[in-house]
Amino acid sequence: MTSVTQCEAMLNHVLNERANVLARETGFVKRERKLTGASFVQVMALGHLHQPEATLDQLTQDAQVCGIQISAPGLHQRCTESAATFLQAVLTELIEQVVTVKAVPVALFKRFKQVIIEDASTIVLPAALAERWQGCGGSSPGSTEHTASALKLHVRLDLKRGQLIGPHLSAGRVHELHGPLREQLLSAGSLYVADRGYWSLSRLRELSEQGVRFCQHPKANTVFYDRQGKRIDLETALPRTIGQVKVMHVSLGKQDRLPVRLLMVRIPKEVVEQRRERLSEEARDKGKEVSEQQWKLAEWTLVVTNAAAKHISVEQALILLRERWLIELLFKLWKSQGQIDAWRSQLPWQALCELYAKLIAVVLQHWLLLFGCWHNPWRSLVKASAVVRALALDLLEVLSGISRLHLIVCKLRRRMQSGCRLNRRAAEPCLAQVLLEGLDWLLT
Template identity: 35%
Template sequence: MHPRQHIKLHIEPGCSCLSSTKINRKNTHLSQIPICTNLRSEVCSRLLKTRDRKPHSYDNNSRTGPDHASVVNDNSRRSGKKTGFIQRQRTVTGAGFAQTVVLGYLANPEATREELHQTAAGAGMTLSTQGLDKRFTPKAAYFLDSLLAEAVTQMVGVIPQAQGLLARFAGVYIADCSQVALPEALAGMFRGNNGEQDAAVKVAVQIEMNSGQLGLWWHDGVVHDQRTGVSAHSLPPGTVRLNDLGFFNLATFAEDERNQVYYFSRYKVGTLVYTTDGMPLDVVKYLKQQGEQGCDLAVQLGADRLPCRLLALPVPPEQVGKRRKRLEETAKRKQQPVSARALALVAWTIYVTNIPREQLSLREAAILGGTRWQIECLFKLWKSSGGLADSRSQDPQRVLCEFYAKLLAVLVAHWLLVVSCWQRLDRSLHRATQVLRKQVLALLNAWTELPLLTRALEQTAAIIRTTCGMSKRHTHPLTFQRWLEVETVDG
């Protein structure tokens, strides 16, 4: 299995194979978080040492991994000897290259060749712009892939201080996937989605909303959401799985029920619904009878009759037309007809869940369902603001290097935002990221001296913490306001 497919941030406490960091700001130095180790020379050196690597598979088939997976020099023996990626130790180091591309793109996702060259000089490397350009090779891509695999084994989160609705659960986990198109020349490494794209990578993310802990995986674009790393492990008891329809799976829901995990999902059109006495239920007909009141009904789902609640809330008239248009556009893109049932149900937001009624009312379900939008905002931050899907280059290997570097950059940024402002429910990650970008040069200048780096990180965190808040809205309350509208069960 290729490193990009099996590495993840563990989402359960106590896993011996992964390192875990939970931050209490009052008692922990920010220098202890992975940003202060993962790009430093110790880790980069370890990644570039000689290792006996066998070809990896991309998926469950027997297809071999990328060409750059075998670039490590099998004949090297000495501890500090590097692979072919580093040929002139005095000029370019693994740590220097990693700092250049990761911090360079963190500071400016649209960085030019000249700007990256300036960052390289700040990282202590003495080479020309053209010399840096030549470093974007298949070997460099493999190096960055390995560094990313190393980085995501670190789990950073604050000690949860949940309030309002989210405090009712041991954790609220939201997952989603997003695709990034790659040049056609990389189709042999990252297969696109069913022919729609010749080459694409699927990025799967799972975030725990109370602590900020992040799970990250990357796969071939063709891989189904339910076969990504998100679905690989069970969640801890008492937590909520709040996923997109791409993860809708009755077998997973049944397993969650057995493991005392709550699932909360949009209803998938076409799923069989039965009353509690086993009679088929026509959802469209039933909802038409409810008028605008909405419903909270005990039902059974699927052939195995999974018991759950079916919650339905009417959609405002101005939203119905937009939903219908999106549905028709999606059907046209997939060259599939739109069913009459699907068109009828656009007037409703329908959820299925095993959360007890006494723990979540119908009104509160609407708030919890709206929480899933937070991961959409995260992907928007990574793509629109972080440039994850963009590149100035036409060279496939440079584009691939940029993808890995930018994914590392958004991961590093997330670590810093978690320890800086996650305990603020009114946080704006977009605003916090803007502040962070302005501080990257100060971090780079302090990188080699731990006391200076600690001070720079603390100063950056203080600025972010002070300035990242959002103003409350009275007409259209923000998500954090809606969370706080709800008292905890115990309260």
């Protein structure tokens, strides 16, 4: 668990000490200036945290908080290729810091050292940046967006203690399975949850060998074998009655024989229709067709896990897979409120500077959310992040030595005691309801 004092030391180390070193190493600062590397990154990141759509004039106003005087044209001139390289270097060092808080009081999480969810999100960049961040080329099917250049964010999140791992960056064309997080080992005794994009037999075997339990939906074309190596006819094995649950001990891979539990639930017709509608929409967006097997298997929820029944029941597996949506909500928060996928300038390097600054900003925002409200399962990150943005310039004072981080955290906690909770919903229970009160899994 990270203390507020330790977090303040991390902030000063990265955003003051290391920032000035990196500014010289990347060529952003070549001689002594009033606008140091530390001042530049602090104004760019915290100014955009305070106002994601900030103009250059507004950023120069924010700079006055820590006694920095610079004009809008002067700040514009500093947003160069070397500035982008510098900001990326600061982001890289920032995400290497480990910030965790006291475990959220959820009984299901106590069984695991960490509860890790993983996902990735793509940001389309100006085509002029293709040499630095290569996209997939052309335009996406069903979209007019040009993807000659794109950046992919790879993120892991520990639901138990809130640790944010990432965002690690790769070119947009890199598949999630081959992203920079692939080489980062997970702690033995942890639980790993991800969507079908991360489904890979070799990956699942690696997790098992690390002592990590996993819980994932299999792909539609996955082949299952019994313990004797005979291929299972999935169609005859599936439960026939709506609401019926069936569990089988199976193996994955004809040669690998990875032992897992296959959890199967027959779902109601209205849910099947919703799934098939989503499948059709996703296929249209990608310019593909829904396979016959995908269409057929939409009538069931299938889950594969290497965890024993005493660790994860069928209902708990469904709950955990539903919690995976939290990382998608995190990306949505970063994009809708943090505006990480939007920039004011049409100039490519200035746009990239703004993107990196906003990524630094959302990492800092997450750290403050941990100290302010992570302990509360009913927290609303959307509502709480508005409180963080309101106090963003106070963090400039901390980094300037004018104030202390614990004073900001006290303000955050007081303000987040009211108006920062998820609303209870009868029709579509929120994540806190599902975790604390269980899940009517027939309706998922």
